[in-house]
Amino acid sequence: MTNGIYTFANDMVYDQLVALLNSIELNAGKEIPVCVIPYNTQLDKIRAEVAARKNVTLFDDAASIAFWEDFITQAWKAHKTAQKVWHKKGWPEVRRVNFVRKLCSFDGAFDKFIYMDADTLLMGPIEQIYQKLDNYEWVVNDFQYKSDMDYIFNPEAEKLIEKTIGLEKAKSQIFCAGWFASKKGVFNSVELADLLEKLKAGEAEVMSLRGSDQPLYNYLVSRSGISYYNFAYHDLEQATGSHWSSKFDVVDHVLYDKGRRLTYIHYMSIASSEFTQLCAGEDINIPYRDVFLHYRYLKSPEERPKLVRPSLLVRAQRNAKSFVSQNIGKIRSKLVSTGVLKRAN
Incomplete structure (x- = not known):
């Protein structure tokens, strides 16, 4: 059985990807295989980085990519409310289709896998994640259930949510699509066809119009009834935060939450251009900047830039x-x- 890590990237997030790969190597081990799912064809830097690392590969299953992009397209076209609102705004029928490629993780080589966005850094060991996958089919570490669920599920469709998923279940199981763990084969072709038919029959309305791929992932997990475990929900006393906005302690380039070592930190919503500017030598104020720069230049410390503040203009x-x-x-x-x-x- 092969355990591994998937991520998702193109050349726009090159600096973040390098930092992530270095953090995985340092905090989980050089033997952990990593597969990069391409966001699009802008991959010159990514291909060169993959070629330079023995444990890293580039996902190249075109049929899998086509399947998931078609799946999300059909799902959102079936969302009558979204189509009406987006048409009025002059938006396309389906937004950010490429993001669904994260689900190509189910079609890759790893039997058990962890998915990490390129704008994350691994902070600690991951054996416990794979161990949880012995008993559960979907594992997360997410405090999003403590906030409202409007970014995940449509607040105007509470009756439909209650009927199809269960309102309390939907609220308690919401998660961010930037980090999750699962297993190959959790969703087979028959189950996916059935879920797509349900979406097309009207259940697409439960998905929030504020997202693209994330509402779909949450729907698939909750509606399918697969077993679900959230460290931040089921083991609250030992769970750690993961969002950059939280206050963490830094010890030897590792983040700690009240003495507990983080599993990962997620730089969600910070533009990739800010990391690019930082790595070009500009004094960009990014949370835990020194931690990021440590991992970005772990293998080439001599290339770490001396930061200069950009002009007012x-x-x-x-x-x-x-x-x-x-x-x-x-x-x-x-x-x-x-x-x-x-x-x-």
Whole structure:
């Protein structure tokens, strides 16, 4: 039986991927195999990095990629509310299709696997994760259940959620798609076909319009009834946080939560461009920056940049660009409503 780790990347997140791979090697061992699922074809740097590492491969099953992209496309096209809202805003029928490629993990070589976004760093051993997979089919370490579930499930479809999944079950099992563990074959072709038919028959409405792949993953896990374990829910006293916004202690380039070693840290919602700028030598304020830089340049410490603060003009330009990027949906919707732009078909 082969245990391994999957991640998801292209050249835009090259620096983050290098840091992740180094953190895996240092904190889990050089023998742990890692497979990189491509986000798209922008992979020149990624291919070179994979070729330089004996334990790393690049996922190349085109049929698997096509299957999952078709699956998410059919699922969201069946979401009548989403289609109506997105059409009015001038958005495409399906958003961020590429993100569903994370689920290619089920079609790869690893019997048991951990999936980690490229914007994560492994902080500790992972044997306990694989051990949990002896008794459970889906394992997470996620405190998202303590917040509202509007990013995962549609708050306007509570009756349907209660009927299909169970409201309390749906609330207690929500998780972030940036880190999870599971096993090959958990979803077979017959089960997936049945779940897709349920989605197309109206159950797609339970998915939140605020997400893309994440609502679908949560639906598949909760609706299928597979066994589920969340360290942050079932073992709260020993669980650690994982989000960069939390206050952690740093000891020898490892993060600790009240004396307990983290399994991983997730830099979710921090733009990849900020890591690129940081690694180019700009004094970008990223949480636990020294920890990230330690892992990024673990194998090439002589290349670690000396940081210089960008000029006021550069910072102003980037702030403006960031504002547009964060509000592009509202801007586009306004332009469509005023006739400046034509609505997408």
